[in-house]
Amino acid sequence: MIRKPVVLITGAGGEIGHGLIEHLTTHGDRAVITLDVNPLEPALASRVQREFTGSILDASLLERIMSEFEIDAVYHLAALLSTRSEFTPVTAHQVNVEGTLSLLEFAQREAESHGRPVTFLYPSSIAAYGLPSVDEKRRAGRVDEDAYNTPSTMYGCNKLYCEQLGRYYARFYKQLSATPQAGKVDFRCVRFPGLISAATVPSGGTSDFAPEMIHAAAKGEPYACFVRPDTRIPFMAMPDGVEALLALAAAPRERLTRTAYNLAAFNPSADEVYRQVLAAFPSASITWQTDEKRQGIVDSWPEDVDDSAARRDWGFAPKYGFERAFQEYLIPRIRERYRR
Ligand code: AKB
Numbered sequence: 001m002i003r004k005p006v007v008l009i010t011g012a013g014g015e016i017g018h019g020l021i022e023h024l025t026t027h028g029d030r031a032v033i034t035l036d037v038n039p040l041e042p043a044l045a046s047r048v049q050r051e052f053t054g055s056i057l058d059a060s061l062l063e064r065i066m067s068e069f070e071i072d073a074v075y076h077l078a079a080l081l082s083t084r085s086e087f088t089p090v091t092a093h094q095v096n097v098e099g100t101l102s103l104l105e106f107a108q109r110e111a112e113s114h115g116r117p118v119t120f121l122y123p124s125s126i127a128a129y130g131l132p133s134v135d136e137k138r139r140a141g142r143v144d145e146d147a148y149n150t151p152s153t154m155y156g157c158n159k160l161y162c163e164q165l166g167r168y169y170a171r172f173y174k175q176l177s178a179t180p181q182a183g184k185v186d187f188r189c190v191r192f193p194g195l196i197s198a199a200t201v202p203s204g205g206t207s208d209f210a211p212e213m214i215h216a217a218a219k220g221e222p223y224a225c226f227v228r229p230d231t232r233i234p235f236m237a238m239p240d241g242v243e244a245l246l247a248l249a250a251a252p253r254e255r256l257t258r259t260a261y262n263l264a265a266f267n268p269s270a271d272e273v274y275r276q277v278l279a280a281f282p283s284a285s286i287t288w289q290t291d292e293k294r295q296g297i298v299d300s301w302p303e304d305v306d307d308s309a310a311r312r313d314w315g316f317a318p319k320y321g322f323e324r325a326f327q328e329y330l331i332p333r334i335r336e337r338y339r340r
Contacts, residue, residue: 003070005114006049010035010056010103011078013044015200016123019242020075021047033069035061036078056099062106071110073119073249076103082127082155082297084204089154096158097165104169104185111184121245122189124163124260126234126301127156127206134299142304145191145262152300153206163189167259188248189260193234193267193305195241196325198333206297210235210273217277217284218334224289229271231295232303236265237325240318244310251314261310266322267303276322280331 007024009017012034021044024032031049034040035056045051050069054061056078065071078099085092100122107118130150131137140148151157166187174181194207201215202208209227216223236244244263268276278284310316320329 003068003114004031004049005070005072006031006033007073007075008033008035008065008069008071009075009077010099011076012036012048012051013038013040014077015195015197015202015238016077016241016245018044018197018199019238020077020245023242023246030072033065035065056103057094059102062102066106066110066113070114071107071118072116073121074103074107075121075245075249076100077123079123079158080155081202081205082125082153083206083208083294085155085158086153086297092154092158096155097161100158100162101165104165104187107185108169108173108181117184117186119249120166120169120185120187121249122162122166122187123245124159124189124191125156126191126193126305127151127153128160128163128191128260129302130156130300131302132300137299137301137303140302142264142306143262143302144306145258145260145309148302153297159191163260170259186253187259188251188256190244190248190310191260191262191305192241193236193263193265195238196235196330197238198330198337199238206294207233207235207301209270209298210268213270213273213286214277214330214334217281217286218338220283222285222287224287225270225274226289226291227270227295227298228290229269229274229288231270231298232267233298233301234264234267234303234305236263236318237320237329239329240265240320243319244316247316248310248314255313257313258309261313261316262305262307263310263316263318264305264307265318265320266325268322272322276326280326280335 025047
């Protein structure tokens with residue numbers, strides 16, 4: 001039987017998966033197959049070659065996928081985000097760490113079977129950082145990838161460890177075996193800031209206050225923002241997030257000097273987001289109701305990140321700054337979305 005070369009996206013029904021499926025099925029040169037615990041929306045499902053509904057922890061499902069398809073690239077997006085992970089840390093560890101381990105092993109076996117490296121794209125997060133206090137956060141400003149790697153959330157610990165797992169598979173896998181085994185998984189990772197999409201509303205994250213505020217205003221629903229107005233973390237418009245994953249996937253291996261790359265686009269305070277939202281939707285009803293515990297998580301994330309390595313190594317250049325993200329992407333697309 002001839003197995004067809006394809007790209008696998010896990011967690012494909014989530015926020016990043018939407019844009020990625022649209023792009024890869026329009027411009028990509030290989031068919032896309034997906035794995036998600038929930039069925040895809042019909043519009044997305046119709047674009048992919050095959051949709052598997054199930055868990056990344058289901059070993060027999062992964063075996064089935066492997067028996068039918070020759071996987072050249074994996075975009076491993078499935079994860080439990082930071083707020084949800086704090087309520088169920090053991091499940092978070094299972095999904096975020098054990099799930100990633102099983103996908104890395106899957107990619108290793110795929111590569112061994114078809115004889116080419118499997119490109120493995122992994123979205124890590126600003127949650128991999130843990131700054132000890134708001135004062136230190138302000139002092140630190142733009143942090144580079146190697147500073148403050150002391151996350152305070154289960155999700156952040158999971159992400160940081162999986163960056164290291166990916167590095168292990170790419171460089172040291174079974175280093176004591178007689179024949180070299182490493183390098184078959186070509187692991188590449190970005191640390192995403194908070195992502196804001198016009199097409200989807202996030203769930204279970206702690207950077208969700210910005211996208212929630214915008215979508216609620218567009219729907220004419222009241223919104224109580226759960227962080228203080230002066231809260232500042234980096235954000236990025238979803239099209240730039242998808243572009244970044246694709247650009248990193250396409251970069252020549254020899255150009256890559258790091259395992260995990262910071263990405264930055266803009267870093268407004270919650271109040272600056274509020275002002276943009278109000279300018280677009282003057283009758284929006286937005287109040288401030290700080291949830292001290294979630295605030296503590298956002299306070300432990302940097303107010304900005306240094307993304308010079310991504311710019312230098314693989315030409316990362318986000319299209320959307322703060323104003324442009326709102327004027328040319330978020331506001332028109334979100335208005336359109338809720339008008340229908
Ligand atoms: C979350 O809030 O958990 C995510 C993230 C910053 O990775 N959006």
